[in-house]
Amino acid sequence: MGTGEIFGIIGANGSGKTTTVECLQGLRQRDGGAVSVLGLDPGIQRDALRHRIGSQLQESALPERLKVWEALDLFAALSPRARDWRQLVEEWGLSEKRGTAFSDLSGGQRQRLFVALALVNDPEVVFLDEMTTGLDPSARHAAWDLVRQVRERGTTVVLVTHFMDEAEALCDRIAVFESGQIAAIDSAPALVSRFADQSVVHFSHAGEDLPWLADCPGAQSVARHGTHHTVSGDGPLLAYVGAALVAHGIAPLDLRGERATLEQAFLRIAEHKAGSA
């Protein structure tokens, strides 16, 4: 991964995302192969590396009665090249919660504190592992803005996530993990066009088959479940299906096209892998 990029890691549960980032951070001994982070081997030069990276760990808490300012003050003292943590408190919107105990923080506040702790040693690379799991939508979007800010300050971000929209919104490049291997690695649009070339058109109409829709340019399959029709294919499918419907005197109110998404690409990669396995 390159300096200053937001690099995403997505994959199913148990596909090896967390294990991989733990190896990268020197928190877990790898079984084999070679790993290099900032030119260092995390298995051997662990201590040298740890002071140059930041870790927001998945499922890792702080002592319940520890206050926000105490946590930042402590982790700053534990790092040989700490930034001024008071500034981080401001940046991450924790000023009002300075004196609050960890156990009294909301999920979003905890995540903000963890990210602030990951940044307290002014790292060159920061690892964020499922930072938005358990957050409500507004807190998630706020967290995304913060990640972008981190990158703008010149820190490389490695983001492990379950959420395709998160990866699509934030990441410059994404590695798709499948059974412990990287199944694909590219930018989100490139992954989508490579693996999820299909678009789908949906609409409702009385319960009769409309076989002539298959003649639309680009259409590959036509299906009906009760009154719900779908046409799958590629190219500007929505426009052709709409024109054909209108030509047949049908104008459904709910005609809509579904563009291929990263989620589809992800599912496709998973299917492909399962098929070849």
Place this chain on the structure above:
Amino acid sequence: MRGVQKLAWVEVKLFIREPIALVFAFAFPFFMLFVLAGVFGNDVDPTDEENLRVWRGVGPSDYYVSTYVGLVMASAGLVTLPLRLAAYRDAGVLRRYRAAGVSVPVVLGAQVLVSLGMSVLAAAGIIVSSTLIYDTVLPENWPLVIAGIGLGLLTFSCIGVLLGAILPSARAVQGAGLTLFFVMMMISGSGPPLEVLTSVMRAVSNAMPLTHLNLLVQDAWLGFGWSWWEALITAAFGAASGILAVRFFRWE
């Protein structure tokens, strides 16, 4: 070094905010002091040979005062310290320290330092209370008593780290640590005098580190000298625990 200091200071603050830790460090030994001193008093009948044998020739309260100090150390080593370590591991706090580049000696060192500090405070509190309220004897030989207490603190710190390291969860520590604590409280000399225990109880008692520590400190306190034998056994418990603890310590 700044890290250890900061970590230890934070731990002191957390300790004070945690009621269970305070109860075990301060309330229990004091409770024993008040109950036993109230029940047995401190009078000794110089003509009653049986009585003299059971109480080692001194008044019951004089007999017990040194064992409360042992109780303080045992509660720190069997309950408070391992509970803290295991709870930290369960919650992923240790993992977070590790990711921040904190080494094992620093994490354990800070915990042990706090545990030692609190035990010393509690022990001092017990000695002062017992002396002022019940007029019990002060140590006959201060240097030996301090040496014995120092050895006890180290030994129970090692035992605490070992329990925290090998038991799988905070829940397991609560079970095992509390059981050990109550057994030792009852049969290691802090409860009924060792002389009145049945032979089976006495055998179990002899397998407990607190029994040997209590005898060591009691000897020094009452002016019976320094028992190298008891010191050696106490130190052996500590050394074995310390070695095993370092060997089996897990971050997560």
